[in-house]
Each structure stands twice: as structure tokens, then as C-alpha cells.
Amino acid sequence: MELVIDRLSKQYNNKIAVDRLSLKLKSGVVGLLGANGAGKTTLMRMICGILKPTGGTITFNGMDVSEEMFRDALGYLPQDFGYYPNFTGKEFLLYMAALKGIERNAARKKCDVLLKTVGLDHAANKKIKTYSGGMKQRLGIAQAVLNDPKILILDEPTAGLDPKERVRFRNLIAELGKDAIVILSTHIVSDVEHIADRILLMKDGQFVFDGTLDDVGMDLEEFYMQHFEEDEEGEQYE
Amino acid sequence: MSNFGILCKTEFKKILCKKAIWITLVLGLAFILVADMSDILFNESYYYGDLKVPIAQIERMGIENSKEVNGKPMDEAFYERFRLQMSDELEAQKDNPAVLNDPSSLDAGYPGFWPVAELTGNSWFVQNEIRRIGASNDERYNLLMKGSVEEIEAAKRNKLEINVTYDCPKEDEADYWMSRYDSIPKPYIYSYGHGYYKYFSSSFVTIWLSFLIILIGLAGSFADENTFRTDALILSSRYGRKRICRAKLLVGLCFSVISTMVIMIICFVIPMLVYGAEGWNTPVQNALIGCAFNMTIGQAVILTFVFGILVSLLWGSTVMLLSFGFKNIVPVMAIHAAALMLSVFNLPDSMGIISQIWALKPAYFVYQGMFMEYRLFNIAGLLINNLQMAAVVFILVTVISVVATARFYRNVQVASR
Amino acid sequence: MSDLKKKLQMGFDAPAPIRKEEFLEHLNISENANKSNLEGFLFSQIGYISKSAWVFSLLSLIVAMLGIRYSDQHMIWIISGMTPLLALSIATESSRSERYGMAELEATTKHSLASVVLARLFIISIADLVAMLVITLIGYKAIGRTAVPTMLYVITPFLISVFLELYSVRKLRGRQSFYACIAISFLVSLSIYFIEFEFKTLYKPEFISAWVAAAILALIGVMVQGRKIIKNTEEIVVWNWL
Numbered sequence: 001m002e003l004v005i006d007r008l009s010k011q012y013n014n015k016i017a018v019d020r021l022s023l024k025l026k027s028g029v030v031g032l033l034g035a036n037g038a039g040k041t042t043l044m045r046m047i048c049g050i051l052k053p054t055g056g057t058i059t060f061n062g063m064d065v066s067e068e069m070f071r072d073a074l075g076y077l078p079q080d081f082g083y084y085p086n087f088t089g090k091e092f093l094l095y096m097a098a099l100k101g102i103e104r105n106a107a108r109k110k111c112d113v114l115l116k117t118v119g120l121d122h123a124a125n126k127k128i129k130t131y132s133g134g135m136k137q138r139l140g141i142a143q144a145v146l147n148d149p150k151i152l153i154l155d156e157p158t159a160g161l162d163p164k165e166r167v168r169f170r171n172l173i174a175e176l177g178k179d180a181i182v183i184l185s186t187h188i189v190s191d192v193e194h195i196a197d198r199i200l201l202m203k204d205g206q207f208v209f210d211g212t213l214d215d216v217g218m219d220l221e222e223f224y225m226q227h228f229e230e231d232e233e234g235e236q237y238e
Numbered sequence: 239m240s241n242f243g244i245l246c247k248t249e250f251k252k253i254l255c256k257k258a259i260w261i262t263l264v265l266g267l268a269f270i271l272v273a274d275m276s277d278i279l280f281n282e283s284y285y286y287g288d289l290k291v292p293i294a295q296i297e298r299m300g301i302e303n304s305k306e307v308n309g310k311p312m313d314e315a316f317y318e319r320f321r322l323q324m325s326d327e328l329e330a331q332k333d334n335p336a337v338l339n340d341p342s343s344l345d346a347g348y349p350g351f352w353p354v355a356e357l358t359g360n361s362w363f364v365q366n367e368i369r370r371i372g373a374s375n376d377e378r379y380n381l382l383m384k385g386s387v388e389e390i391e392a393a394k395r396n397k398l399e400i401n402v403t404y405d406c407p408k409e410d411e412a413d414y415w416m417s418r419y420d421s422i423p424k425p426y427i428y429s430y431g432h433g434y435y436k437y438f439s440s441s442f443v444t445i446w447l448s449f450l451i452i453l454i455g456l457a458g459s460f461a462d463e464n465t466f467r468t469d470a471l472i473l474s475s476r477y478g479r480k481r482i483c484r485a486k487l488l489v490g491l492c493f494s495v496i497s498t499m500v501i502m503i504i505c506f507v508i509p510m511l512v513y514g515a516e517g518w519n520t521p522v523q524n525a526l527i528g529c530a531f532n533m534t535i536g537q538a539v540i541l542t543f544v545f546g547i548l549v550s551l552l553w554g555s556t557v558m559l560l561s562f563g564f565k566n567i568v569p570v571m572a573i574h575a576a577a578l579m580l581s582v583f584n585l586p587d588s589m590g591i592i593s594q595i596w597a598l599k600p601a602y603f604v605y606q607g608m609f610m611e612y613r614l615f616n617i618a619g620l621l622i623n624n625l626q627m628a629a630v631v632f633i634l635v636t637v638i639s640v641v642a643t644a645r646f647y648r649n650v651q652v653a654s655r
Numbered sequence: 656m657s658d659l660k661k662k663l664q665m666g667f668d669a670p671a672p673i674r675k676e677e678f679l680e681h682l683n684i685s686e687n688a689n690k691s692n693l694e695g696f697l698f699s700q701i702g703y704i705s706k707s708a709w710v711f712s713l714l715s716l717i718v719a720m721l722g723i724r725y726s727d728q729h730m731i732w733i734i735s736g737m738t739p740l741l742a743l744s745i746a747t748e749s750s751r752s753e754r755y756g757m758a759e760l761e762a763t764t765k766h767s768l769a770s771v772v773l774a775r776l777f778i779i780s781i782a783d784l785v786a787m788l789v790i791t792l793i794g795y796k797a798i799g800r801t802a803v804p805t806m807l808y809v810i811t812p813f814l815i816s817v818f819l820e821l822y823s824v825r826k827l828r829g830r831q832s833f834y835a836c837i838a839i840s841f842l843v844s845l846s847i848y849f850i851e852f853e854f855k856t857l858y859k860p861e862f863i864s865a866w867v868a869a870a871i872l873a874l875i876g877v878m879v880q881g882r883k884i885i886k887n888t889e890e891i892v893v894w895n896w897l
Contacts, residue, residue: 082467098244258834
């Protein structure tokens with residue numbers, strides 16, 4: 001199982017959001033860190049096949065990401081995902097299961113299990129518009145893992161979760177990372193510290209660091225701040 | 239249920255959970271009910287001296303009176319029966335100055351003509367006949383009261399020919415209509431077509447209500463995915479490109495057709511219950527004055543339903559296309575609302591082909607006007623009437639809209655919001 | 656930042672600021688000037704009213720004027736039936752903050768949600784009244800009536816639509832209210848067209864008192880609903896100039 005990103009680029013008018021990235025990923029959890037506007041979300045959208053790159057290719061086990069079978073193996077939790085207010089949590093999951101091609105009976109069972117896993121079984125039949133922010137986030141996580149994805153893209157997945165839920169989530173992701181490629185983009189450095197097998201630091205559309213926590217050799221947050229200190233100094237004089 | 243079935247069911251749920259649809263439907267149907275019964279509910283009673291006759295009673299008398307002659311040929315015996323009823327009633331009312339001095343009868347040259355027509359249950363028949371006979375004022379009533387069947391029929395034909403020639407100055411175009419009119423078997427078979435007339439004339443209300451329901455239901459079919467920020471989730475799922483698009487389009491078109499048919503059926507049934515449904519197999523001229531087609535009332539009704547389906551498909555597909563294109567319900571609703579409001583206007587005939595193309599506006603159909611559009615399209619020597627052209631255009635635009643939506647949806651991307 | 660800029664920054668140190676606090680205090684606007692005046696606030700809100708609201712109102716005005724130009728004097732109902740569409744912009748603007756999730760933010764600012772909503776409604780109402788005045792002045796000669804009855808025929812459907820739409824904005828939340836407003840505008844227009852088409856009595860001189868009564872009742876309804884909407888934003892607004 002391998003995700004290959006080859007000279008991937010995305011340009012919007014005058015801005016290069018992603019600048020000739022090349023990467024090979026195998027199963028495990030990859031932590032993607034970067035400042036706002038570094039290109040993380042753009043990269044993730046291109047990997048999911050919902051944004052066309054300007055150049056380069058992305059393939060998963062030889063399959064291009066635009067193919068339907070790639071999406072069959074994909075789970076995605078966007079940063080600013082929405083929902084249908086009048087749907088209940090269970091209806092929403094069943095709808096997503098249908099979209100992911102899961103057979104109806106299997107979908108029902110899977111939804112029940114997942115709602116219990118994310119702690120939403122008591123609210124399964126309540127409308128999503130009544131959910132708190134953390135509950136909506138947990139629902140989003142549940143839909144992302146519905147189809148037992150081989151490649152799981154998570155953009156700010158722990159936003160809105162309380163510490164206990166965050167720990168539960170980390171355990172879930174760590175477990176999934178054993179058999180799947182998990183790309184986790186977050187500003188919460190401690191999440192990456194605890195579960196990422198590999199750390200990617202992104203800046204201005206390029207990777208400025210690609211290695212393990214051992215390769216960092218220091219506190220990850222300090223390491224992160226060091227890399228982006230230059231930018232701060234520069235911004236003071238602009 | 240297969241996955242596709244679940245997707246379709248969910249799409250239906252998204253549409254039907256909009257409260258505004260149900261509120262609009264209930265209010266609209268109430269409006270249609272009032273509109274169809276407006277004659278009875280709002281028209282005043284007629285007063286002829288001490289004699290007060292409520293309009294409901296007059297309508298009832300019309301229905302009762304026509305029962306004896308529904309389905310009968312309009313021959314000499316038919317007209318004789320009518321004239322006898324009128325003269326008997328006139329005799330009975332000869333001492334009632336309110337009837338004899340009725341101002342609406344002054345034009346007729348027959349004192350008390352209109353009140354007597356109402357009192358004998360012949361008001362609908364007389365209205366229909368007078369409007370069809372294209373002679374001067376006095377002559378119309380003389381023909382009706384004294385003319386032979388041949389003279390009456392010649393006058394009706396003459397009136398139609400004048401109207402047709404006005405719209406179609408070319409000889410071959412006028413011949414197109416007159417040949418159709420001449421092929422209707424004579425003498426005409428009569429029926430009390432007031433109910434069908436009410437259906438045909440108030441169906442513009444139907445089409446507006448149907449349009450509103452379609453607009454409210456489908457304006458968000460694709461736009462909502464952007465507004466509710468579910469587009470990334472859907473597009474990244476296995477069936478989030480082709481299959482979901484097909485489900486949305488199928489559900490949208492089905493919703494359009496079903497909602498329109500429900501509204502049209504209700505709008506058809508109400509006047510049938512109030513005014514009676516006799517005359518299904520009689521010439522359409524019993525309900526549509528000025529129509530030159532050789533068809534029965536039943537065929538005309540079916541045609542309105544067929545066009546109802548075509549119009550609903552057209553609207554549904556264009557609403558969905560704009561919903562996909564704009565990703566926002568406001569411009570979708572604004573554009574369609576503007577189009578509907580503009581369709582109230584007719585362009586003057588002097589604008590030629592532009593005016594003729596404008597007459598293909600969907601709101602014009604499912605309405606009596608669609609049967610009385612005499613202008614023809616000349617395509618490589620072949621004369622095509624409005625109905626034929628509209629059917630082709632509507633189907634074409636629907637297909638283009640659906641194909642375009644499906645085609646472009648395959649390549650849609652989620653960039654920054 | 657370009658390379659040259661970066662190199663310049665590395666090569667030179669910027670001087671430290673002198674008498675910074677004095678300079679900033681000097682910039683402080685006086686207490687009276689700090690309170691932006693009502694007129695200024697109203698003017699500032701003009702820019703925040705959505706372009707589509709202006710475009711839609713303008714289109715409705717153009718269509719009404721086309722109706723006057725191309726229709727004969729019996730078709731006053733065309734003008735009368737267009738004005739409910741003008742009412743749409745009022746109802747949609749009043750619910751815009753809630754539809755786009757800005758209500759909570761705007762409720763906590765200095766010029767709170769209530770002020771914002773009231774200001775926008777006021778501006779759009781003025782604009783719509785101007786539009787209806789234009790329609791009246793152009794239309795009354797074309798339809799062969801005097802200015803006052805024409806104004807009534809134009810403004811009454813508008814007021815009825817505004818009243819019903821403000822009511823629906825209060826009762827329904829979010830997009831549902833938007834859909835309801837569209838439906839109300841259409842149904843009011845449709846009612847006018849139908850009544851005139853069927854009965855041809857709506858615009859007869861003997862019914863003018865009915866129009867006056869309808870206009871007064873609708874105006875009262877609008878004021879009541881408007882007040883309730885403002886109250887709903889959980890803020891008591893004190894207008895200095897009232």
C-alpha cells in the first residue's frame with residue numbers, strides 16, 4: 001500500500017499554494033504541520049481528488065486519485081465540513097454510507113458501532129442542529145472511518161473536542177494507522193507528538209522537514225516555532 | 239434498497255423537509271379552490287325586481303338544463319328547444335320591468351335577453367355562442383334567435399377566419415387553421431363546458447403555484463452542498479461524483495413532475511365537482527372559444543397535462559442547472575422569479591419572430607392561450623404550430639440542461655470558500 | 656517578502672520608536688467624535704446591504720416601467736402586481752444576519768444587531784418608496800388615473816407583502832424564511848392578477864376606500880411586525896433623534 005505524490009503543484013493566479021511536492025507514504029500516521037496558508041488544506045484536497053492540481057500526479061497503489069475506486073478506499077474529514085441540519089446523526093451517517101457504497105444492512109450495523117465508538121449513541125436520533133460543536137466533530141470523524149478506509153485524511157480533526165475525547169480520538173487514529181495511511185493536519189502539536197510516525201512540516205507550499213520525532217531531536221513545539229520564527233521577524237517590518 | 243435508492247430517498251427527504259414547500263402548497267391550493275369557485279363565492283345574486291337569484295342557483299340551473307342536451311347535436315331541434323325556453327320565460331317575465339329593462343340586454347335588441355338566459359339556465363350556452371359568432375351586435379342575437387344552423391355555423395367560421403387571418407396574413411398559414419376547423423364533424427355535439435372552461439382559464443394559477451413549488455424545492459439541490467459545506471464530504475466519497483449527480487437529477491425531475499401533476503389534478507377536479515364533467519368526448523370548442531383544433535375536450539385536457547409534464551421538466555432541469563452553476567439559491571430564485579414575472583407580458587406582434595419565440599414561454603402553456611396561438615413557424619416549408627414547436631424546444635432545453643449539469647458536475651472542484 | 660527586502664532587513668536595524676505614547680494619544684479622536692453619529696452609521700450600512708437586493712429592486716422597477724410602456728391603461732394590475740417583489744429585499748435583508756450566522760457576532764458589537772437590522776430596513780424602505788414614487792409618477796398618466804389612487808394601487812400590495820414577509824421571518828428560521836418570502840411575494844402578485852383577471856373590479860373607483868383601508872391595516876401590521884423583530888434581537892434601541 002503506497003501513496004505516491006510526484007511533483008505536485010497547485011497555482012492560483014499569482015500564488016503558488018503547493019510547490020512541486022514529491023512524497024511516498026506507506027501505512028502509518030503522518031502528522032502535517034504548518035502555519036495558516038502553508039498549503040496543507042490544498043494538499044489534502046488534491047489528495048482527496050476534489051481539487052485538480054496544476055501539475056504533477058497523485059497515485060495510490062498505481063490508481064489515480066480521480067478514479068472512483070480510489071475514493072472507495074478514502075476517508076476524509078475536512079476542516080470546515082457541514083451537515084444537513086434536519087438530518088439526525090444516524091440519518092447522516094447512513095447517507096454517507098450510501099455515498100461510500102456500503103450495503104444497507106452492513107451500513108446500519110456499522111453506523112451503530114461507530115456512533116457508540118465516538119460516544120454519540122445517545123444522540124443518534126436527534127437532529128444534528130441540536131448537537132454541540134464537539135458532537136458534530138465526532139460525527140465527522142465517524143463518517144470518515146465508515147468505509148474502513150485505507151487512506152484517511154483528517155484536517156483539524158480534534159478542533160472542538162475536550163481533552164478526554166481527544167485522547168480517545170488519538171487512540172482510534174493510532175489503531176487505524178496500523179493498517180492504513182493516515183494524514184493528520186493539525187495546529188495541536190501534542191496530537192502529532194503522541195501518534196505520528198512521521199512528521200511533515202509545510203511552509204509556503206513546500207516541505208521544510210520530513211522525518212520522525214527522533215529526527216526532530218527536541219521538543220516538537222519549539223522545533224516548530226524555530227522554523228517559523230524567520231517569518232515572524234520578517235512580518236514585523238512589512 | 240440499493241445504494242442508489244437510498245441516495246434518491248435522501249435527496250427526496252432534503253426537498254420535502256422544507257416547510258416552505260408545504261406552506262406554499264396549502265396556501266396555493268386554497269387560493270386555487272377559491273379561484274375555481276370564484277363565480278359562486280363572490281359574484282352577487284341577480285336581482286330582477288322582487289326576484290333574487292343567487293349565482294349558485296344560476297349555475298345549478300345551467301347544469302340541470304344542459305343535462306337534457308349534453309351530447310346532442312346542435313341542429314335545428316337543439317336551437318328550437320333553446321328558443322322555446324327563452325320565449326316562454328320572456329312571456330313569464332313580461333310584467334317584470336327589472337327583467338325587461340335590464341341594461342345588459344339593451345345591446346341585444348331583445349329586452350330581457352340576458353336575465354332570461356340566466357333564469358332558463360342558458361347563460362353559459364349564450365355566452366359561448368355570442369362570443370363565437372363574429373357578426374355585429376344586433377346580428378349576433380338575431381342569428382341566435384332566428385338564424386338557421388347553417389347561418390350560425392357560417393358566422394362562427396367567419397369570426398374564426400378573421401382572427402386567424404389577423405395573426406397569419408399568409409394564405410397557407412390561414413389555410414392551415416381553417417382546414418383543421420373545417421374537419422370538425424358538423425353539426426357540433428354540444429356539452430356544458432363551463433367546468434372545463436374554468437379549468438383552462440384558471441390554470442395559469444396552477445402553473446405559477448407549480449413553478450413556486452419547484453423553485454423552492456430545487457433551488458438548493460446543488461447549491462445547498464456549497465452552503466451547508468457538505469460538498470467536500472460528498473465529492474470525496476465513492477459515489478460522490480456520478481451516482482449522486484444522477485440521483486439529484488432524477489429526484490429533481492421526479493419531484494417537478496409529481497408536484498405539478500398533483501396540483502394540476504386538484505385544479506382539474508375542483509371545477510369538475512362544481513360544474514360537472516360532461517363533455518369529455520365533445521368538440522373542444524364547447525369550452526375553448528376561438529380554438530381551431532379538431533380535438534375533443536378530453537384530448538385538450540390530456541394535452542394540458544402533457545405540457546404540464548414538459549414544462550415541469552423544463553423548469554426543474556433549468557433550476558438545477560442554475561443551482562449547480564451559481565452554488566447559491568439567491569440568484570437561482572431571482573433569475574427564475576424575474577423570468578416568470580416577465581412572462582406576464584406579451585411582446586407586440588409587430589416584433590415578428592421575436593414575439594413568436596417569446597410566445598413559447600413556458601408559463602404560457604397549460605393555459606387556454608396555448609390553444610389560441612395562431613402564428614405558425616415555417617421550418618423549410620413545413621408549417622409548425624406553437625404546441626409542436628414548444629414540445630420540441632422544451633424537450634431539447636431539458637435534455638441540454640440535464641446533460642450539462644451531469645457533465646460539469648463530474649469535474650467540479652472544491653477550492654477555498 | 657522579496658529577497659531584496661529580506662536582505663535589507665538583515666543589513667540594517669530599524670530605529671527604535673521615540674515618544675510613541677505621545678503620538679498615539681495625539682491620534683485619539685475626542686470623546687464626542689468617537690461616537691459615530693447616526694447619519695454616519697446609516698450611511699455606512701448602505702455599503703453592507705447586499706448587491707443582489709439592489710439589483711433585484713432595480714429589476715423590479717425596470718419590469719414595472721416596461722409594463723407601463725408596453726401595456727394599455729387597463730393593465731394597471733401589472734404595475735400593482737410587481738411591487739410585492741420590491742418587498743422581497745426588505746424581508747431578506749432583515750433575516751440576512753441570521754441566515755449567514757452573523758447574528759451572534761453582530762449582537763455583541765457597539766452598533767448592535769438591532770441597530771444594524773433597523774438601519775438596513777430603513778434604507779431599503781426609503782429606496783423602495785422612491786422606486787414606487789417613480790412608478791406612480793410615470794404610471795398615473797399612462798393608466799389614466801390621478802396620482803393618489805395610483806400610489807395606493809402601487810403601495811398597498813407592497814405593504815401587504817412586507818407585513819406577511821416580516822411575520823414569516825419572525826416565525827421561520829434561516830432559509831425557510833427566505834423561501835417563504837419568495838412564496839409570499841408571488842402569491843400576493845398572483846392574487847392581484849387573478850382577482851383583476853377574473854372580476855375586473857379591483858381598480859374601479861368605487862373600491863378606493865377598500866384600498867385605503869387595506870393600506871392602513873397593512874401599514875399597522877408592518878409597524879407591529881417590525882417592532883417585534885427588533886425586540887427579538889434582545890436589545891432595546893434608543894434612537895437619539897426620536
